[in-house]
Amino acid sequence: xxxxxxxxxxxxxxxxxxxxxxxxxxxxxxxxxxxxxxxxxxxxxxxxxxxxxxxxxxxxxxxxxxxxxxxxxxxxxxxxxxxxxxxxxxxxxxxxxxxxxxxxxxxxxxxxxxxxxxxxxxxxxxxxxxxxxxxxxxxxxxxxxxxxxxxxxxxxxxxxxxxxxxxxxxxxxxxxxxxxxxxxxxxxxxxxxxxxxxxxxxxxxxxxxxxxxxxxxxxxxxxxxxxxxxxxxxxxxxxxxxxxxxxxxxxxxxx
Amino acid sequence: xxxxxxxxxxxxxxxxxxxxxxxxxxxxxxxxxxxxxxxxxxxxxxxxxxxxxxxxxxxxxxxxxxxxxxxxxxxxxxxxxxxxxxxxxxxxxxxxxxxxxxxxxxxxxxxxxxxxxxxxxxxxxxxxxxxxxxxxxxxxxxxxxxxxxxxxxxxxxxxxxxxxxxxxxxxxxxxxxxxxxxxxxxxxxxxxxxxxxxxxxxxxxxxxxxxxxxxxxxxxxxxxxxxxxxxxxxxxxxxxxxxxxxxxxxxxxxxxxxxxxxxxxxxxxxxxxxxxxxxxxxxxxxxxxxxx
Numbered sequence: 206x207x208x209x210x211x212x213x214x215x216x217x218x219x220x221x222x223x224x225x226x227x228x229x230x231x232x233x234x235x236x237x238x239x240x241x242x243x244x245x246x247x248x249x250x251x252x253x254x255x256x257x258x259x260x261x262x263x264x265x266x267x268x269x270x271x272x273x274x275x276x277x278x279x280x281x282x283x284x285x286x287x288x289x290x291x292x293x294x295x296x297x298x299x300x301x302x303x304x305x306x307x308x309x310x311x312x313x314x315x316x317x318x319x320x321x322x323x324x325x326x327x328x329x330x331x332x333x334x335x336x337x338x339x340x341x342x343x344x345x346x347x348x349x350x351x352x353x354x355x356x357x358x359x360x361x362x363x364x365x366x367x368x369x370x371x372x373x374x375x376x377x378x379x380x381x382x383x384x385x386x387x388x389x390x391x392x393x394x395x396x397x398x399x400x401x402x403x404x405x406x407x408x409x410x411x412x413x414x415x416x417x418x419x420x421x422x423x424x425x426x427x428x429x430x431x432x433x434x435x436x437x438x439x440x441x442x443x444x445x446x447x448x449x450x451x452x453x454x455x456x457x458x459x460x
Numbered sequence: 461x462x463x464x465x466x467x468x469x470x471x472x473x474x475x476x477x478x479x480x481x482x483x484x485x486x487x488x489x490x491x492x493x494x495x496x497x498x499x500x501x502x503x504x505x506x507x508x509x510x511x512x513x514x515x516x517x518x519x520x521x522x523x524x525x526x527x528x529x530x531x532x533x534x535x536x537x538x539x540x541x542x543x544x545x546x547x548x549x550x551x552x553x554x555x556x557x558x559x560x561x562x563x564x565x566x567x568x569x570x571x572x573x574x575x576x577x578x579x580x581x582x583x584x585x586x587x588x589x590x591x592x593x594x595x596x597x598x599x600x601x602x603x604x605x606x607x608x609x610x611x612x613x614x615x616x617x618x619x620x621x622x623x624x625x626x627x628x629x630x631x632x633x634x635x636x637x638x639x640x641x642x643x644x645x646x647x648x649x650x651x652x653x654x655x656x657x658x659x660x661x662x663x664x665x666x667x668x669x670x671x672x673x674x675x676x677x678x679x680x681x682x683x684x685x686x687x688x689x690x691x692x693x694x695x696x697x698x699x700x701x702x703x704x705x706x707x708x709x710x711x712x713x714x715x716x717x718x719x720x721x722x723x724x725x726x727x728x729x730x731x732x733x734x735x736x737x738x739x740x741x742x743x744x745x746x747x748x749x750x751x752x
Contacts, residue, residue, distance in 0.1 A: 258625060284627035298618045300682075300725060300733060309615050313627035315608050319636070325603035333607055354740040356733065376626065 209271070211236050211380050211411035212257065217266035219256055226252045228435040229266070234380065239402055239412040241426035241443070243419070245455055249435040250415045251293060254382050257413075258290060259283040271379065285313045289378035291369045293385045293415075299358035306357050306368050307343055310375025311336040336375075343371040347401070363394050370401070380411045387421055399425045419456075423447055431455070469587055473655050475695045476590035480648035481668065482675035482687035483597055484641045489681045490605070491637030492617035494547050497538065497554035498672045500561045501531040501645025502652065503664035507565060509650040510578040510659055520584040520654055527650040528643055535642020539635035558669055565661040577660030578653075585654040593651065597644065601684040604640075613637060614682065674712075678719050680726025689728050 212234040219227045227249045234240045244250055255261040257268055259280040268276045275283055289310075297306050314336070317328040344350045347367045352360060357368055366386060373381060383402070387395040395418065403425055406412045416422045422429065423443040431439040431446060433455040439446050446452060465472075481498050488495040509527035512518040518526070538557070542550055565572045572578065604610055612633050616623045620630055653659050675694050680686025694712065701708035723730045 260621065260624075280624040281627055281629045284625050290625050292622075296619055296622045298615055298622075300729070301614065302736070305611065305614075309611055309626055309628075312608060312612055317608075319609065319632075322607040322609045323604050323636075324600075325607055329607045351744065354736065354743075356737065359737075372626070 209236050210234070210269075211271055212413065213269040213272075214253075214257070215267045215269065217253075217256060217268065218264045219252055219261060220264045225435050227256065227432075230432070230435075230437055231266075232430050232437070232440070234411045234413045235428075236379070236411045237406055237409050238427045239406045239414055239425050241422045241429040242413060242415045242432060243417070243422055243429060244432035246417075247434075248432040248455075250432055251384060252435075253432070254290065254384055254415060257382065258288065284376070287313075287376070287379040288382070289373035289376040289380070290382040291366070291373055291384055291386055293388070295362070295365045295369055297357045297365060297368055297372075299356070301357060302354050303349060303357055303360070303368055304337075304340060304344070304353045307340045307371045307375055308336055310372035311339070313376055340371075340375065343374060347371055363390055366390070366398075370398075374405065378410060380413065381405065383412065383414045383416075385416055386414070387416070387418055392420075395421050419447065471695065471699060473585075473587055473590055475691050476587070476594050477648055477652050477655060478671065478675065478695055479594050479688050479691040480597060480644055480651060481672040482679070482691045483601060483684065484644035484648060485672040485676040486679075486681060486684070486687040487601065487637050487644065488634075488641040489676055490610070490617060491613040491634050492620070493542065493634045493638060494550045495542065495554040495638060495641065496551050496669050496673055497535070497557050497638075498641065498645040498648075499664050499666075499669035500554070500558040501535060501642045502649030502668060503558070503561050503565060503661070504531040504534055505646030505649030506653040506659050506664060507572060507578070507649075508646070510581050510653045511571065513582065513654075514578055514580055520582060524585075524647070524650040524654060527653075528646040531646020531649065532639055532643040535645075536635070536639050538642075539638045542638065543631045543634055555669070558665070562661050562665050565664075572661070575660070577658055577663075579658035581653055581657055581659070583655060583657055585651050590651060590655070593647070597647075598684055598688065605682075605684060609633065609636070617681070674716055676726075678716060678727060680729035682725070682729045683732055685732075686726050686728040690726070693727075 210233045214230055214232045217227060217230045218225060230253065242250055242253065252261065256263055259278050263276055267274055270286060270288065275286065298309070315332065317332045321329040344353055347370065349364065349367055352364065357365060387398055399421060402412060414422065414426060426443055429440060429443050429446040430437055431452050438451045438455060439449045481502055484498040484501065505527040508530045509523045512523035512526055513520055542553060545553055566574055612623070612628045615626065615628055616630055616633055623630060649664065652663070671694060675690030676687050678693060679688065679690030697712055697715070698708050701711050719727065
């Protein structure tokens, strides 16, 4: 069985005033697997995420989502076609409850029209109820049920990361971008999230993991890309990539 | 009892008219647009209604409806250019809109009677009508806020980047909130005109802009009770401090500063968050007591 390529970057570049931040990057993210994108600080990893998400425009190249060219799509429309993400530094609505934060992820699945939602017609009510039930399932899965009514900003960093993850999953994405999801977590917390990421991938979602933590990456990714100074310097299976001399040099700064 | 009410009738009417204007200010801010155009929409609604009644002989109800719709149409036209601006630039643009309107009203003598203002407007809007209209608007805004549009507005206000990455389109939501703001501002202005016999351009200037904004900041931008509480407090306060003559504005300014510093989310939203927190904590400790 061949796995479909959900995300393809073809010669993607982005220059900031003539300086290339991302230079001629091509990569593929497949459904049902976790693909890793690693690289030292300032390598351009987050720029790649912002290019994929449509938050930055490409200088050159194409981005394909399930074979469709989405290079010129507005960020909101791209998200609506099934791309979810988490942020490097958690970004929630801090004064809203955990439940409300998760519920905001269902926005793209809204079928009741604006009119129904403005006037609270039965179709909007039924939909709100349905999303509420689905949100409860997510809370259960992330062991966050007891925090449903808590203000998001009152919870610990690890819990806030989980809220962000639930919100992303509420979108039922075909592609999930995780921007350093275990930064600042201990190994136990990271491992338990890693298990959840594997489950998500096993359900058929294409996961792109941007990470710093080598140990974590090599334990859960099935394929790795290594970015350094905006260029891909290596790719392949984790074991081989991490032994690659160029990767070692980029990370250790050896000449 | 009746005497007491009659003594305060003007104040109650004032609170209710300002409640409409504060809700007009509230709905744009809820959606993250820093528009201060409410006074301008009120000027359009107020003058439109007054001119249609006194000059064109329209029945008041039709004139009020027309004034509201004209203000709403103007806000719809403003929505697109305003959506290209952000934050303080939206405030400056809408403030300019209010100033331009006031200047036009002052100088278009043939239509607005210039500095004389329009007098002889029948006082058809009574306290009862105002109560009914404010109640309908509160219910409308409450319902709007409970479903996906209100939630989307909350995310846009907090963080636009997050909003778009959740697939929330910013421009339609902000345009909707501005159009509702225009309609409510126009309605508030029309109520103002039909409640006070006469209007002048000064009624709709910087003072009104400032009041509507202060009420929303003081009350809160998320719950619809915010602007209501703001309107009650900021209309009654100057009355209470009347003995202090012009110094009463010092109290108003000081109160506003204290709220901004200590309750940045406004009185209502802070209060509701505290109540919710308390309920959550007591239910968590009850659950803990059961398991132990």
